[in-house]
Amino acid sequence: MKSGLSFLVAARQCEIGELEQLALTSELVSVIGRLIHALQRERGMSNVFLGSQGTRFGDPRRQQVAECEQVEQRVREHFDTLDTDASRVRNGARLFSRIAFVLHALDGLPALRQRIGAQALPPEEASAAFVRLIAGLLSVVFEAVDSATDPDISRALVAMFNFMQGKEFAGQERAFGAASFASGHTDLARQQQWRHLIESQERCFEVFADFSERPVLDAWHASQQDGGLAELERLRRIGCAPSTDGALDANLSQAWYEGCTRRIDAMKLLEDQLAVHLRGLCRRKIAQARTELRDQQAILETLSREAGAAGPGTPAHYGPQLERSILGMVQEQAHRLQAMSDELETVRAALDERKLVERAKGLLMARRRLGEDEAYKMLRQTAMNQNRRLVDVARAVLAMADYL
Amino acid sequence: MKSGLSFLVAARQCEIGELEQLALTSELVSVIGRLIHALQRERGMSNVFLGSQGTRFGDPRRQQVAECEQVEQRVREHFDTLDTDASRVRNGARLFSRIAFVLHALDGLPALRQRIGAQALPPEEASAAFVRLIAGLLSVVFEAVDSATDPDISRALVAMFNFMQGKEFAGQERAFGAASFASGHTDLARQQQWRHLIESQERCFEVFADFSERPVLDAWHASQQDGGLAELERLRRIGCAPSTDGALDANLSQAWYEGCTRRIDAMKLLEDQLAVHLRGLCRRKIAQARTELRDQQAILETLSREAGAAGPGTPAHYGPQLERSILGMVQEQAHRLQAMSDELETVRAALDERKLVERAKGLLMARRRLGEDEAYKMLRQTAMNQNRRLVDVARAVLAMADYL
Structure with missing residues (x-):
């Protein structure tokens, strides 16, 4: 197990x-x-x-x-x-x-x-x-x-x-x-x-x-x-x-x-x-992650040795101090991953503009039975006429979805 | 290929x-x-x-x-x-x-x-x-x-x-x-x-x-x-x-x-x-996807047969009508996947509240050197004192990150 x-x-x-x-x-x-x-x-x-x-x-x-x-x-x-x-x-x-x-x-x-x-x-x-x-x-x-x-x-x-x-x-x-x-x-x-x-x-x-x-x-x-x-x-x-x-x-x-x-x-x-x-x-990044994995494995081996030779399959019994350092490693990793995924979310927000435009295009295609090129041209024409950014027009179209 | x-x-x-x-x-x-x-x-x-x-x-x-x-x-x-x-x-x-x-x-x-x-x-x-x-x-x-x-x-x-x-x-x-x-x-x-x-x-x-x-x-x-x-x-x-x-x-x-x-x-x-x-x-859902895959494969086989027996490895030459129906399938699939991922994003927004709280907790732990429980208690206490929802406190904490 x-x-x-x-x-x-x-x-x-x-x-x-x-x-x-x-x-x-x-x-x-x-x-x-x-x-x-x-x-x-x-x-x-x-x-x-x-x-x-x-x-x-x-x-x-x-x-x-x-x-x-x-x-x-x-x-x-x-x-x-x-x-x-x-x-x-x-x-x-x-x-x-x-x-x-x-x-x-x-x-x-x-x-x-x-x-x-x-x-x-x-x-x-x-x-x-x-x-x-x-x-x-x-x-x-x-x-x-x-x-x-x-x-x-x-x-x-x-x-x-x-x-x-x-x-x-x-x-x-x-x-x-x-x-x-x-x-x-x-x-x-x-x-x-x-x-x-x-x-x-x-x-x-x-x-x-x-x-x-x-x-x-x-x-x-x-x-x-x-x-x-x-x-x-x-x-x-x-x-x-x-x-x-x-x-x-x-x-x-x-x-x-x-x-x-x-x-x-x-x-x-x-x-x-x-x-x-x-x-x-x-x-x-790969080299760094591999090094960290090796370090982690080394620490874990030491911990297991110090915990004494429990047979395979039996849960190891660590002393309270080892317990704490294992818990520390577990928590540290969870927080690092959490921080990474927070940062990732911030970066990915930059992709939202294109997604909004794609979504508005899809909406126009479905509701107005337009081809992909036509839907894009319609959005672009509105942006040019109203002197607004394409993404703002897309957002407005999506907000008005029920009216289309 | x-x-x-x-x-x-x-x-x-x-x-x-x-x-x-x-x-x-x-x-x-x-x-x-x-x-x-x-x-x-x-x-x-x-x-x-x-x-x-x-x-x-x-x-x-x-x-x-x-x-x-x-x-x-x-x-x-x-x-x-x-x-x-x-x-x-x-x-x-x-x-x-x-x-x-x-x-x-x-x-x-x-x-x-x-x-x-x-x-x-x-x-x-x-x-x-x-x-x-x-x-x-x-x-x-x-x-x-x-x-x-x-x-x-x-x-x-x-x-x-x-x-x-x-x-x-x-x-x-x-x-x-x-x-x-x-x-x-x-x-x-x-x-x-x-x-x-x-x-x-x-x-x-x-x-x-x-x-x-x-x-x-x-x-x-x-x-x-x-x-x-x-x-x-x-x-x-x-x-x-x-x-x-x-x-x-x-x-x-x-x-x-x-x-x-x-x-x-x-x-x-x-x-x-x-x-x-x-x-x-x-x-x-799995049964439905399998049926759709089978249907799709059947259509593709028919298409290949109609396109004539091009040898393996050589690009097939479909007539203009077949071209259009293949393009239709490709586009239909792309739009379906797009629509699915749009809908998914809407659903996932419901998970944001918890993510915000986790992020605020992480911020407090890092900046104030608090344990996980303490950080959560601090957020909760503020929410109770100010009679606000936990997620609103979390949002405020994250907005004030530079001041912590």
Whole structure:
């Protein structure tokens, strides 16, 4: 029959198991980040390719497709290593269901690429398909982040997720701005949507900054300068500030596209740093937990020896002093776990915004029989019209659920 | 390489795995409920035995100890069946750490009983030891409830936990009232503490009622009438309402004790019904999930057949119509899981009160170097003095954390 002390050890082993799971999750997040970056490049090139009637980016696009296929293979291999048989993976049902969506979308990529190559669809449609796939990949990352049980790793994952999401908004802004400039004119609705993309990405980078430490933040600010943010801000001002006639210089399209690309590539370098940081953090945490487990086991062995050689299966009889030190260990562990889970809850509150938006979207889909994209657009349009944050609109929608 | 469809199935299998885990958890909760009830009886009898200088309840107490030992054995067997090797158990670290505390306290029971039998300790001290052990058992139940991933089962477990906790407050009230009557007098502090025990249990039963359905509620109200609540309310009025001289009729002690015991025994019957309900719910949910999995697998097989015999390992090529129905299944599953986890979050909010109190307690222990009991007493005293609910005091303490 198991003793209290064996459960003390089991609790610690559970912690280690969860950390090891988190290390795998972190690897998955990193490799998904690589695929998202590759797909973002392919999306941008496909846009220009289609917009220029196939005259620009023909070869680079083909090379980028090859690159994407390679990284996709890595992601699929990672999915394969996930232990789908056991219920070992926390949050498994939701994670796997998001992965099912992603794999379905990846299976559709060859057909999409064929149509792009044959210039058989408008750039917006091609872009939308990539946006959906990347959103699906980010959902996988989000579920992985949502399953973290260690507050420090959760903090790093929250920062990473928001960075990735912000980078994706930057990618969408690149496409949107390039198309706006290329078309030679803009209007109020376009300007509003452009500003919304800027605000969405800034909100993500704020959360990222809140959950990052000094060195990372310094690297972030430096990378923004290297990325030529000042020049981009000038082009943003031209492109999305109200103007009298709505005319845009189509020649700026290329400068905008290239400027954005430099900035996004700089982001990718920082994302790689975040991944390295995350990997190191997991490794250190696992090593520390293993050391603590060994120390604990050593103490317990000493205690058992001092308690005398009670036969196996009989409850040990410790003296009152040993009793107290065992009780101390038990209580110390319970309080440490309690403190960890309190801290975790605080960190996880940062995930609530996205959950609220998802929930409001789901409500609109169910009550108004809308598709996912339509529901999101409706929320976004309200936010833009009322000049409110998306999450505030989502909260209002949920509060008014009975009226819908 | 795994396909999107296999992850669709894996997500469903995860759900089933989690439900099976919950069924085991529910069994554990039931058997812990039996042990708590047996210990509550032993605590009451030990109190009377010690209070009467060993003249009353000598034999019944010995019988009750035998009963306790039998149920304790059942609980230990259940602990043994928990899979401590894998990180399969959700929330494992915290659950096991609580179990470690309980086993440590159970190991100390024989020595405690010996001292009670020899009348070598005051009734309050004996009572406090049982209160601590029962609180530990309730913590195990709480962690089990906190790990539930299905909203319906979570709802039933929240109801069950609050019922068990309310019943424990009723047990403490039995002891407190019996001692007050037996002493022949009362004062303001005692009356205040008595009222606090009544309010604490009423709060638990409110939450229990909020999370229960009509038939259970009807059974609850009926059991309260059978339990002779009216007579108890009369004795409560005598015992804890302000009186001029503070004198109490010591002869009422026995009537009070017996009345409370009838009420608590009636509660146990209802708790057994809750356990049966919970077991049935788990069984139905598992059966339903298995049926749905089978249906899903049948559809997927049909789809694969219609898609033609692509060799193993090659991605299947479905026609556009099949594509759409697969996408529909993937999205339907994602939305269902999303809706479930939204509902779960709403249900789990009911657990926040206890978490806040635990967190405030932990804060006081750390900042003021108090023991667990002292920290709780401090919170309770403030609540009584300021006539506020415990959870509101806890919230205030946490908000003032920086000042402590």
